[in-house]
Amino acid sequence: MSKIEKPVNWAKRALEFIAGLSAVEKYSNWPAIMAESMANLKRLSGASSVLVVKQDDELTVRVLLGDSTYPSFVDPSVVRPYAGIREPLFLQSPFSEIDSGLKILIKECKSAAVLPVDEEAIRGVVLMCWGDSIDFSSDLKEFVTAALIRIRETCRLASLFFSMDELTVRFNTILSTVPQGIAFTDNSGNNGWVNHKAAALFHIPQGHVTPLVLSEAMRDLREKADNREEILETGNQLFKSKEKIIDNWQWIYSEPEVLVLSVSSRPTITDYSSGMLWIFDDITTNYLAEQRLKELNVELEEKTKLAEERNLAKSQFLANMSHEIRTPMNGVIGMTSLLSRTQLDPDQFDYVESIRISAEALLEIINEILDFSKIESGKLDLEEHPFVIARVIEETYDLLSTKAHEKNLDLLYIVEPEVPQEVIGDITRIRQIVVNLVGNAIKFTDHGEILTSIRVADKDGSLYTLEFSVRDSGIGIPEDKMDRLFNSFTQVDASTTRKYGGTGLGLAISAKLIERMNGRVWVDSKEGVGTTFSFTIQVQAATRIKQFKRETALKDLSGKSILIVDDNLTNLRVLSKTCEQWGMRPTTYESGRKVLEENDDMAFDIAVLDMLMPGMDGIELAKEIRKINQNLPLILFSSAGQFPEDKKAYRKLFAGMIEKPIKNNYLQKILIENLSDHVDERKPALAKNIVPQSPIPADPAQVSILVAEDNLINQKIITRTINNLGYSCDVVSNGQEVLASLERQRYDLIFMDIQMPEMDGIEATRRIRNEFKGAQPLIIAMTAAAYDDDRQSAMDAGMDDYMTKPFNFDEFSTKFTGWVG
Template identity: 30%
Template sequence: MMPMEANLMALTWDSIADGIIATDTQGVIMDINTAALELIDIEWHEAVNQPLDKILSLHDETTDISLNGFWEKTLKEGKKVNLPRNTKLLGRNQDYYLAAKFSPIQRLGQPPQGVVVVFRDITQQKMHEEQLHLYRMALEQSPFSVVMTDIDNQIVYVNREFIELTGYGMEEVMGRDPGFLKSGSTPEKTYQRMWETITRDDVWQGEFYNRKKNGRYYWEKAIVAPITSPGGIINYYLAIKEDVTDQKAMEEELRRTREQADRNLKKSQYYMEQLENARRAANAANKAKSEFLANMSHEIRTPLNGIIGMIELTAATDLTREQQDNLDIIRICGNNLFSVINNVLDFSKIESGKMEIDRVDFDVQEWFMQSLLVHQAQATKKGIDLVAVLDPHIPNCLLGDAKLLQQVMNNLIGNAVKFTETGCVKVTMDYEGEEGGILWVKIQVKDTGMGIPKDELPRLFRSFTQLDGSITRRFGGTGLGLAISRQLVEMMDGTIRAASVEGEGSTFTVTLPFEQAMQQVDSLPENERSFMAASDIGQKWTILVVEDDPINQTVIRSLLKLKGYQIHCANDGKEAVSAWESLRPDLILMDIQMPAMDGIQATGAIREREKGQPSRTPIIALTAHAIHGDRERFLASGMDEYVSKPVEMDRLYHAINRLLDPPEEVGLKPLKQKRYTEPNNYLPVEAEQLMAKAVEGFIPDMFSLLDRLHQQLFEEDVDQIERLAHQVKNRAVTVGELDIKNQAFKIELAARKHALQDARSAYNALKQSFESYVSFAGQQMENIREGGK
């Protein structure tokens, strides 16, 4: 070989990108090129004259063994030998996946003179293959149907879900246009828009109405996207589709149900059952139910707080004995209504068995008489006798849940009085015996009313059930009372049953187990009422009341002033933070749902400013939010206590005293001791003055609020829309305008759901309601002026 040819061969040898090693017949390396030295990470003089198996260290990843002797196998068989698929080259600093071929070095007809090994690094190729395999597995196991077509719209791939959904086999679809799935019902414009979108390298989303191999039709929600090369050229189209036939059917069923409900309100029971079936079928309805309960809790508790607060204010004035007795009955009714609201709003909690039963001592005679007293006025008004018989063998003090039991009694006695026109209602409480330390009591409520048809008795204790539509129209009610009563009695390990003769009357019997209390209950003397005069308190603390409702603000302020506290008020969260910074009050009563900044945000802002300070201001959540879990949510936000509306003043006073004057504990930081000693000169506000103050400025305020609400609807700021609607609702409550309140409430809910179209529709209705109110108010003012002339 000429020197030039030798140099050319050497240059070629070192220029080849693959690693090349030549050995003799003993497997000793005779030469190695530059690519091989770089892959192995070794110098030329370290490799030459060394055994191949020592320099080319190979490892099978699958079997976890070293690979040697391939050069011997090549010489023995006299043909090329390839390495196994998962072979790795163990380098000094890094391992590589390797593809290698061992070939004998020989002239035609002569024995081999050695072996040449040609190998390359396939690590990146291996990773790409594994990645592609992973992608393919993901597509095959996807719950969605996947179709890939080429640039001519011919199918090149479908996954398993596509085969199962359509019923076509793989061999039936490959190479075909997907148009064979068309049902003929999808508008051609849909396909035109899809092709216009994906051919300009955009993603298209839409729906198809297609047909399976067996002829059945189905809805598909599809996302179609182009697949482009690195150069930006479209090579394939990928469609990912979801079968939404059941969802469409459910939406259509809900739509038809709503339309039918609008056309015929008399069939409300049927629609209730249909909606309940739809609720169980759709997970989203659970959220709607919780939202409804939370909002209804807030809507009912806010005005009820004003009612109970006015009772307490009136109780602090000079009253005759008859007035005091009447007020006591009103208070009992209010408290009972409070208890009923708690249980009705927590109906789902009762059904799930999560309602907790209290076991406390209670005075049987006092409880029994209170249960009857609240129904005496209605019975007298109807001209029927309300008779009570208490067995003297029943101990005076029992252990049980008196509040829940009183709710059962209210339902039974209330129904008996409601459905009795002449005669009497007789309530008896009898001793039934004792067994194993458990005392059994039977309570019966018997009336001479209309009675219950025999075929209606089996469904009497079902939820939302009444005898017929005429009962609803004549007597009202939700049909929940007896269902709740049954569940409460069963939770207390008792039984309830009904017997009736149509036209003669009904008898409801409740049998319950009790434990006898260890000691008798001593009633407080009449003069020791929880609402004490301010002079009994002496010194007072500074309390900041944060409340956006003017009635509740005035009631709470008046009640607390009677206790001797120094009161300041803020109308929303922003005012609360500013007032806290300037006043540094001893305690804050914080409403939750307010405009501008809600109670949780205001608490967070105050807690953030308190960081690094030696003490912190106690904050009590004073709110109409009373659904299960609200207390935990408010405490987690940084508040110290929670009192629900309508406010039980004893409970509020207890919470305030506990936070302002806590018991001494190890490591407890002392609160700021700031007291005021000036005498108390505050008197309760008269109810008429309270309402006049609430109504004052209603129309100017509403004009301003509606203008701001209209602006926010234009700007589509849902947070501001919700806050302004809440303000409108509260203003409407102060003047008793339920139509305005209801429309504002609809806007509030729509904003919370980001349903701007619904919010705008409700705004138009709200504006019409307000215009009607302004017209009415103007007419009333004109009548007053004419009457005064």
């Protein structure tokens, strides 16, 4: 082994190598630095060659700083064994310790040193080769180790430089891309920086600036703002605050063009420095949009207020219009009602009836328009009172049965047993919906039947969703006209030659009422076959339900056989199902002939017979049944409303008679009366309503009546109506005259108009209740106003009852006799 001829101071050479790398100021050209340092290492070590083998990635390993005799790329396995090794390896030929790939690079070298480099960004090995065999003394090894340590430090510094450079590029790219202006200044007064947006805003160069320049630029920008005083005040508060944080600090400019800046500030504090970061965001577009939105909101509030005022004015106008229209309508209907009770020849009576019918039709139109206007203006309030659900249909049928009878239509209804008998809701509005649907069904049906049914669609505790259906056998609705049904002021047939009249408001009003009751409405129809209107509403079941006496029904009806004869199949089905609910055993027939053919002994507990049937009517069938069974109770029901005059001799055949449409309450009552074992507890099947005893005596001579009405026509109507009832009255025209009359004498009953000149009926009633402490008169309000608030105002003032104009003789008579006699 050869030796180096002169003693070498390896420690001095190590310091020289370290000093050479320490002189590097910038690491941007790392390959040049490595080339220079490796050349220096070669010189100081006496090596014949120094190679840098660098791993670029998992698949690429390059040979750097070698001549053309060395390959440019080698297999990655060449450097893989040295990963994680921190100390250099000193090798002598024949190099059995190293990989074959590395042997290729060493070539004919006799001695070699492998310096592993395993830093974060730079990995590989440095190969030092000597052509002769050398003695790796401890000093030489220390030199190589010191060189490796410095090489690694240089690699780390280079990696750090590259990372900082990458961050700087990214940071500058971000700052130059963001739409906000960004500025930084430190508290030392030595460093400041702005991006291009802030530089354009401040009119200074971008990049590094002195804090003094930046401060002056920001001050100039503040001074130009329209709200400079506000900015100054807020700025003082900001710098006095502990946090020194602010967001959305608006700087507003109108010159040279509108500009609004949203300024934010944050302190930036590290272990070595502190400063302030400023962000200037151009929010001009959003600011102008917000200002416009505020202006629109102000306009909207003004228009909403104006709309409410107009709505109120419209509501008041409609109320006044209603009063003004109803007042003369009261004259027309009242006078025709009085005239119809005088001696008239047939032609005259026909004329009077024509006037009455026309007036009532006009009143119906007025009511629909008024209802619609109340709904549209939000003035319609729903009431909440308990009522028997079957009353809705029964009262509807009572109202419309005459029209149905004129067309020989059967009115049928069924309430499913799951439906609560008594519910809480607005019976008036629910009945209004049903009246509209049933009225339309009668209008558009020439023969057949109308069936109204109620069932439970959904139930949540005591909250029921009830489904009403009104099915007719009428003309049906064309499919292409369905979309018009619930629109206001529209009709299926809007032509000038249409057969059926109306305002087109009924269904629209019904739909809105149903919506107010948390329901929906729909229709199924087939042209020429019939139509079914269905709707749902939500109601609460009444907690205190006044039910039928089920115990009596079970005891008196349960298990009893009942014969039902009717040529209408639907009516048969309805009556049969109703009787089954009561525990009875129904047997149904469509004709009397078939009953007689199949029943020799007529062994039934009771029979219900229809009056009008083809082939053999109910009376003829009753005569035949009596021949077979003398004791079978027979019930006759008829749409004619009364027993035929020419057959009154046969009235004794029947234990009772029920008028169509049949009411379940009456039917059950008459069945119980005829089947109950408690004969002494029976009541008349068709008992009249009993008027409660009145505090006013019945003797006309003892009753004093005062009428307060300013309209001359209405004065005549009311006076003559009272006279026709056998009473007399005094008349005054305003509230002051009422008070004056009460000063002179006592009155038992006052009919008080609401709207009168000088003093209205409300004020007059209050004065009467407060000032006349003796025997108080009964006061009945009379008004053409139709709002619920008007009725409530009358009641609150102390009135005892309420009448809505126009009213006819029968309506007035009913109200009058309810209080008198």
